[in-house]
Amino acid sequence: MATTSALPEIQMRILDFINRYVEERGMPPTIREIQQGAGLSSTSMVSYHLRALEKANLLSRYERCSRGVILQHTARPQSADVIAVPIVGQIVASKPVPTPDADALAAPDNVIHVARSLVGSTKGLYALEVRGDSMIDALINDGDIVIMRKVESPTDIKNGDLAAVFLLDRNESTLKRVYREADGRRLKLKPENPTMKPFYVDARQAMILGRVECVIRRVAQ
Amino acid sequence: MATTSALPEIQMRILDFINRYVEERGMPPTIREIQQGAGLSSTSMVSYHLRALEKANLLSRYERCSRGVILQHTARPQSADVIAVPIVGQIVASKPVPTPDADALAAPDNVIHVARSLVGSTKGLYALEVRGDSMIDALINDGDIVIMRKVESPTDIKNGDLAAVFLLDRNESTLKRVYREADGRRLKLKPENPTMKPFYVDARQAMILGRVECVIRRVAQ
DNA sequence: CTTGACGTAGAACGGATGTTCGGCTATCAT
DNA sequence: ATGATAGCCGAACATCCGTTCTACGTCAAG
Structure with a gap:
């Protein structure tokens, strides 16, 4: 046989x-x-x-x-393809992290190409360019490209996910690992830099705007 | 032409x-x-x-x-725009950064796919996985993938390039921006983290092992 | 004419490569 | 037990292969 x-x-x-x-x-x-x-x-x-x-x-x-x-x-069925991810805006600390609306996605005048194997599904993907040194404590530099995935509902974010968070009380954006506390009223935000301490915020004062899938730094040449 | x-x-x-x-x-x-x-x-x-x-x-x-x-x-008949970069080793502070030899390149059991637009030529490209927190001051995290290009001669490195440098006197590896001083005897090594001061080393005590082209961080999900 | 860039030949070197062979262990039917 | 078979290992070998080096010839520019 x-x-x-x-x-x-x-x-x-x-x-x-x-x-x-x-x-x-x-x-x-x-x-x-x-x-x-x-x-x-x-x-x-x-x-x-x-x-x-x-x-x-x-x-x-x-x-x-x-x-x-x-x-x-x-x-060789596996499609190792390139995905063009639209760069829909910039992250600055002082403003909410932009999320892609229909317009932005419709006119992606600027894209970054990534291998599909790097990000898996294309669903809800968009990219942001980091401006300024405000994300240093997330080990993200001025000029880095952050590839994000849209968060439809807060439950899309699991404990330990790196997420873009806008802190209403401080009026600033930040990238941190997010953990929900047991009582559900507080979030623990943990910087990527292991030398820095995590801190806690009121869950109602934090808007989760997207999940970080990947960071790409093109070194200037 | x-x-x-x-x-x-x-x-x-x-x-x-x-x-x-x-x-x-x-x-x-x-x-x-x-x-x-x-x-x-x-x-x-x-x-x-x-x-x-x-x-x-x-x-x-x-x-x-x-x-x-x-x-x-x-x-690459189907994926002309994707490059498979072999991951030939790991960076740890306490050892010289590996450079690809024939064996390592011959057995690309581990590769990372990147869009060609990200790196340009494929010549001399290889990738390293960062182990440990020692590259934090280059804003590079444990687990990050660093895409390097082979340095054939020291002149391949231009002032301001981000390079993997092995410091003979301290017996450690580091990633820094490299500037040659006018007299050619010293190198200025500048951390990526703008809050940190550059420092100087004897040019003979520093082995430049490759140029960093790109850093990729796949955020754990 | 000289010079230098370009194309050509031939040979040799060192390392890579496919193959083979003797020996080893374990399983299993005889 | 005994032999057979399958799977495995390490080393050796003859050849293949990419590279390099020297020497030669051509031809156009200076």
Whole structure:
């Protein structure tokens, strides 16, 4: 039967590694690269399993040929794509963090491209440019790009998420890790900088405006 | 000029041969196969023209890598704008920043995908994962991914570049902006955190190990 | 003519690479 | 027990391969 004999886990790994390698580098790997990448202990093991995989018709080989391992199926459903995230505004401490409205998303005159693998779903994604040094305590620099995901309801934010928070009483925006206290009346806001102490705010005085998914800093050159 | 200079006929043949070869065999040819297939008289000729083609941005090469000739338009058929950067190690303060050797690049079991628009050329790119809080003063957190570019010679680093520096006298690694003093004997190292003062080191006591191109922080979710 | 840039040849070097072989362990039917 | 089979490991080997170096030739600019 064709399908019954389960492929040994190690051979799965080999197949998977070759797949990834070809995808990423545009050419097949060498025996030794397979050895390392798939966690084999010696090249003879690779030879051994490659023979088995060839017999199982899962790949073909050019004998005595470097990088002569060709996968039988070139199919590669995983879409490693680029997402264009609109930069809808800037974060400054003194104003609420902008959230994207229809207009902003409709006319993204400025976008940042990120690999889909970095952010997963595109749903509700937008980006903000940080202005000023006010986010230093979140280890975010002037000029950094923060990739955010829209928060529809407060429950979208889980304990420990890094979120953009506007503090009504102080009239300032900040990026902090958010933890709900047990009584639900206070929020603990924890700076990213581990040398700084967390502090507490009244939950009604804090507006959570979005979750931070990713920070990207392009170093000036 | 970009478009005007006509490609020498021989380089056309090389390109054409590589195209056909990849099409038919599913992997790039070796230098010697190109030599025969495109009718070159020696391997050094192939080397020579390949260099020219690479400069013309018509193909890219993995150096010292068998069959390491990748046509630019074949390289990533679906995701031409995503680059897979191998994560070759970790930065810790107490050790020199790793630089990619052949082995590390050969086994990219761990990569980070970035949009090409973020980093420009792929040449010499590699990534490191930051371990520990030692890079806090460069506004880089535990777990951040730093995308680096290999430094072949110290002159690759220009004043103001953010670089990975290993301080021999203190036996520690750090990320700082590097400025050469006029007399060439000292380096000014400037932390990213604007609240911190720059300091000076003997140029001979500082090994520059790579330039930081980009910092990526995936916020835990 | 000289010079320098460009293209060409041939050969050699050092490292990478696929292959093979002897030996090892464990499982299992004989 | 015994042998067979499958899986595994390490080392060695002959070859392959990318690179580099020297030398030669051509041709246009100075």
